[in-house]
Amino acid sequence: MTMSSWSKTVAVLCSTLAVLFGLAPVCPSHAAELAPLQAVPIPANNPQTPAKIELGKKLFFDRRLSGDGTMNCATCHNPELAFTDGLDISLSYPTTKNWRNSPTLIDAAFRKYLFYDGRAKTLEEQALFPMMSAFEMNKNLDYLEEQVQLVPEYRAEFRKVFGGEVTRERIAMAIAAFERTLISKVTPLDRFLKGDESALSEDAKKGLVVFKGKGKCIECHDGADLADDRFYALNVPENPKLLDDPRVTTTMRFVAKVYHYDGYRNVREDPGRYLITKDAKDWKAFRTPSLRYVSKTAPYMHNGVFGTLDEVIEFFDRGGGPGSKVLKPLGLTPEEKRSLKVFLNEALTGEDIVVKMPEVP
Ligand code: HEC
Numbered sequence: 093m094t095m096s097s098w099s100k101t102v103a104v105l106c107s108t109l110a111v112l113f114g115l116a117p118v119c120p121s122h123a124a125e126l127a128p129l130q131a132v133p134i135p136a137n138n139p140q141t142p143a144k145i146e147l148g149k150k151l152f153f154d155r156r157l158s159g160d161g162t163m164n165c166a167t168c169h170n171p172e173l174a175f176t177d178g179l180d181i182s183l184s185y186p187t188t189k190n191w192r193n194s195p196t197l198i199d200a201a202f203r204k205y206l207f208y209d210g211r212a213k214t215l216e217e218q219a220l221f222p223m224m225s226a227f228e229m230n231k232n233l234d235y236l237e238e239q240v241q242l243v244p245e246y247r248a249e250f251r252k253v254f255g256g257e258v259t260r261e262r263i264a265m266a267i268a269a270f271e272r273t274l275i276s277k278v279t280p281l282d283r284f285l286k287g288d289e290s291a292l293s294e295d296a297k298k299g300l301v302v303f304k305g306k307g308k309c310i311e312c313h314d315g316a317d318l319a320d321d322r323f324y325a326l327n328v329p330e331n332p333k334l335l336d337d338p339r340v341t342t343t344m345r346f347v348a349k350v351y352h353y354d355g356y357r358n359v360r361e362d363p364g365r366y367l368i369t370k371d372a373k374d375w376k377a378f379r380t381p382s383l384r385y386v387s388k389t390a391p392y393m394h395n396g397v398f399g400t401l402d403e404v405i406e407f408f409d410r411g412g413g414p415g416s417k418v419l420k421p422l423g424l425t426p427e428e429k430r431s432l433k434v435f436l437n438e439a440l441t442g443e444d445i446v447v448k449m450p451e452v453p
């Protein structure tokens with residue numbers, strides 16, 4: 093589907109007005125097109141080499157990265173669960189409690205912003221967060237550098253890959269290089285977009301029509317990853333599990349404090365993107381997630397509050413959570429909902445991404 097130049101003009105006008113007036117409307121789509129799988133962007137300052145990827149893979153599975161030696165990255169991004177942990181609220185360091193759902197790492201290499209609130213921009217920058225985070229791996233990075241440096245095999249590999257000693261930056265670079273290999277396989281939608289009419293079932297094709305038309309999903313879930321890398325306040329309901337658990341409240345206030353939010357002692361819910369921008373329009377706004385492999389990444393949303401795609405579709409059909417300014421009720425028929433679900437389940441998932449377990453030194 094190509095957009096007419098008229099609708100492009102409207103889109104540009106709308107987003108210009110939105111910027112001028114500080115509004116966050118859903119403009120008639122910035123791109124509003126789907127596209128087949130693209131090549132992974134590789135940053136010039138961290139080129140991929142097989143030895144670096146292998147080193148990153150070992151570190152990804154190394155429990156030394158956590159304070160008490162029980163967790164590695166795969167604990168919460170398990171290759172067998174599409175690089176999630178399959179839980180609504182992710183696992184956490186003993187005695188603490190996480191507040192968000194563990195997202196898949198598939199295609200994270202394509203994201204312009206990482207985390208639900210977009211607080212990291214590159215995989216290199218992102219990788220140190222979970223290690224340092226008091227409620228995730230809780231590892232002191234100065235300690236980790238010395239610990240890894242003392243493992244002869246690692247020392248040799250860091251010299252070979254980076255021409256130097258172990259540093260936290262190099263640990264992050266190697267892990268990022270490995271993550272850039274966790275890329276979606278060709279999906280039925282990719283084949284369909286390249287002209288293979290038989291790649292989608294009749295039901296899935298009907299679902300695609302709803303996705304692009306009456307359902308308006310494409311206004312945010314567009315491009316090759318079905319994600320526009322923007323942030324929206326859909327008023328997703330709070331996960332009841334998170335309310336009134338003092339460990340979760342501690343986590344929320346800790347993050348809010350780290351991000352210099354003055355009202356951190358009053359935080360009882362997830363402020364989303366607001367914590368990063370302090371811009372009122374970002375209150376409880378979260379990044380549009382990719383829908384690749386969505387059939388395997390339940391539970392859904394930043395807080396895992398929806399266990400099934402049916403619940404997600406009902407949510408969008410209602411026009412989002414109460415008071416959402418971003419979404420409007422859709423009035424989908426039961427048949428339209430059903431075909432939309434078929435599309436989400438059948439069209440967007442490729443073969444499993446198999447990772448051969450490395451031998452951690
Ligand atoms: C205790 C569970 C846990 C562990 C261990 C963990 N993560 Fe995560 N990861 C999460 C959660 C939860 C989020 C979402 C947090 C947020 O958005 O605030 C996340 C987010 C991410 C993201 C962002 C993905 C996206 O789409 O924005 C990447 C990349 C990532 N983790 C990589 C890693 C790496 C690399 C490691 C190991 C160094 C690791 N994680 C260890 C739970 C975990």
Ligand code: HEC
Binds near residue numbers: 323419
């Ligand atoms: C205004 C932008 C927007 C529109 C329109 C939109 N979405 Fe989303 N979608 C989002 C955002 C933002 C999230 C993440 C919300 C969160 O984490 O709390 C999301 C989350 C999802 C998820 C959960 C994915 C995951 O891994 O957790 C699914 C599935 C989804 N949307 C499907 C759809 C469908 C189907 C439609 C059309 C009926 C649609 N979306 C319309 C912005 C949008």
